[in-house]
Amino acid sequence: MLKVPDHQVAGHPAGNGVLGPLIDDSGNFYKPLQSGERGSREVAFYISFSSNIKIPDRIRKFFPIYHGTKLVEASDGSGLQPHLVLEDVVSNRLNPSIMDIKIGSRTWYPQASEDYILKCLKKDRETTSLPLGFRISGLQIYGSKESGVWKPDKKSLKNFTKDVRLVLRKFVSSNLFEDSSTEPDCSFAPTVYGGSTGILAQLLELKAWFEDQTIFHFNSCSVLMVFEKESIGKVMSSSATVKLVDFAHVVEGNGVIDHNFLGGLCSLIKFISEILADLTL
Amino acid sequence: MLKVPDHQVAGHPAGNGVLGPLIDDSGNFYKPLQSGERGSREVAFYISFSSNIKIPDRIRKFFPIYHGTKLVEASDGSGLQPHLVLEDVVSNRLNPSIMDIKIGSRTWYPQASEDYILKCLKKDRETTSLPLGFRISGLQIYGSKESGVWKPDKKSLKNFTKDVRLVLRKFVSSNLFEDSSTEPDCSFAPTVYGGSTGILAQLLELKAWFEDQTIFHFNSCSVLMVFEKESIGKVMSSSATVKLVDFAHVVEGNGVIDHNFLGGLCSLIKFISEILADLTL
Structure with missing residues (x-):
């Protein structure tokens, strides 16, 4: 029996006559x-x-x-x-928090049609893609049994994700559902972002590969960051996972590294490193 | 007494009513x-x-x-x-070989005027900037006392530099002035590109800084690679030098790394690494 997934955070959802996963x-x-x-x-x-x-x-x-x-x-x-x-990268997760981050300051590529290029260029300039090298294109944050899940609609997401630093901090905070003026406590950052198996370590592993691989260029591809708050503390690792998704615009690398993806990935890595560095101050 | 420099490889030269350095x-x-x-x-x-x-x-x-x-x-x-x-970064050089490499797949930036953006975008797409993350924008290669210096004019440069791999190999070859069908011997590559003080080591040092620094964004800035064939062998080091030049489009980084420069720099590093790797095969 197939069903509509609970945890889709980006892309077209199924329903209303639209074909979804x-x-x-x-x-x-x-x-x-x-x-x-x-x-x-x-x-x-x-x-x-x-x-x-x-x-x-x-x-x-x-x-x-x-x-x-x-x-x-x-x-x-x-x-x-x-x-x-x-x-299904979230199939074994009960209450996952998920962030979908589209990597690259440029989501278009030379092989695409002129129309597609102009459409992408406009969106890259309107979002954080151009200045930051990536944009947050999907988000769901699980709070607790009581508060449930927070999943902004498309419009709120667009506004909210302009402040990437704040979103990356809220994503790993326990005081998410308090007054919006409350500083995110980043209490899950050490286990989710940090540590030898955390998200930063995984992103650095990916980065090392992107510095070398010239097989594919991952245009308009996303990094998915997934973790479960409830598993923190129960197990040694935070079970935080990084996955790459969406390969409809991948082209051959032809012996050149994917400098566009790599640049954006390094920018994301810097943002996450800074959150961890701030904790130890 | 001021005079026109012998070794300018990019930008507007002095003379013919044009203001030059x-x-x-x-x-x-x-x-x-x-x-x-x-x-x-x-x-x-x-x-x-x-x-x-x-x-x-x-x-x-x-x-x-x-x-x-x-x-x-x-x-x-x-x-x-x-x-x-x-x-004057080449003042103490008698017969330098120089390459000017404009870094970044994007030479425009959000703060620029629409006209300037479209002009740059066109050039980035016509050259290797977009696919490779950099383009060779100036070149002079010294051969020997007999053969002298080879400095392609603007039009030849544009054609010649489409094959970046070949130019980077010829730059460090001793058989440059032979038949054009001769494979570049890359005989200077180990001392110029390689070694603990060679160009690759210097580019990697720069890269480490660019992964971290969020002070400046170096739009449309060039890496200058300079060395002297005659000094090779005479001294322990090749005296190969990397310099950054042209800062007319540098803007503030505002806490974000220069992912555009970094991506292009990593791409250049990969090309040079491959030339060195090929030597040891």
């Missing part, structure tokens, strides 16, 4: 194949990536596992449609 | 103050940089020393004009 109970995520080149490019990426023996395992873990494509009953009731069958 | 015998380089915002921005940068105590000495050495501004007789005979007085 679905999940099953076995930890699979069914992503509708996008029309035209986007869909074919995303399939091509997953096939190429899955079979490329040059990708080290320490990097492979940052990508959803690919199980092929499958015709399944679409979420909008329009009948059988082709879907990518992927690992 | 001048040098003196004491190792000073007189750069005409550009009109409008460019000139004032470059002065503002040098003043701010010179007096900023947060710049470590290991980084300061990559920048020309600033000696203030001075009214001097302009190169075009138009009378006294304001000039920046800078360290």
Whole structure:
């Protein structure tokens, strides 16, 4: 039985006549194949990536596992449609907090159509992409059983995410649902962002790969940061995870590093490093 | 006595009614103050940089020393004009080989005028800036007493520098003036690019700073790579030097790293690393 996922934070959700992703109970995520080149490019990426023996395992873990494509009953009731069958990266999470960060100051690329370039360029200039090298494009923060989950709608998200520093601090704070004038306490930052297996360590591992890899250029691709507040303290690690998602605009690297992704990733790393550095002051 | 420099490889040369840079015998380089915002921005940068105590000495050495501004007789005979007085970074070089590399896939920036942005965007897309994250914008390669210096004119440079890999290899080769079908021997690569004080080591030192510094954004700024073939072998080091030049478009970083410069710098580093890696195969 396929159902609409609880924890989608970016992209088009299923429903209202729009084709959205679905999940099953076995930890699979069914992503509708996008029309035209986007869909074919995303399939091509997953096939190429899955079979490329040059990708080290320490990097492979940052990508959803690919199980092929499958015709399944679409979420909008329009009948059988082709879907990518992927690992559901939040399937084993009860109350995850999730941030979707689109990396790169430039979400367009030379191979795209002029219309697409101008549309992207406009959005990059209107958001934090151009100045910061990335933008927060999806967010859900779990508070507690009482306060529940906070998931801003598209418009609030757009306003809220202009202050990237604040969002990155709130994401790891326990006093999120108090008065908005309260300073975020960042009480989860040491375990979620910090530590040898935390998000910063994972981003640095990714960075080292991006300094070297010239196979792919990850245009308009997102870093997903996921963690569960309830697991903090129970286990040694925070179970914070970084995953890369959305490969509809990945093109071949042709022997050149993805300097656009790398620059944005370094910028994100600097923001997160500063939050950790502030804690120790 | 001021004179026109022998070794200018990029920018507007003096002469033909155009205002160009001048040098003196004491190792000073007189750069005409550009009109409008460019000139004032470059002065503002040098003043701010010179007096900023947060710049470590290991980084300061990559920048020309600033000696203030001075009214001097302009190169075009138009009378006294304001000039920046800078360290002449090639004053102690007899037969230097020089490459000017403009760093960044984007040479425009949000604060610029719409006209300027479109002009830069066009050029970034026509050159290697967009795909590679940098473009070679000036070049002179010294061969020997017999063959002299090779300095392509603007048009040849534009064509020649499309193949960045080849230019970076020819730059450090002894068989430059042979048949164009001859593979560059890269015989100077180990001493010029490699080694603990070579160009790669210097670029990596710069990179580490750019991963951290959020003071300046170096839009449309160049890395100058300079070395002398004749000094190789005579001294322990190759005397290869990296300098940053051209700060007419530097703006404040406002707490964000210069992800555009950093991305392009990492791309250049990867190209040079590969040349060194190929040698050891």
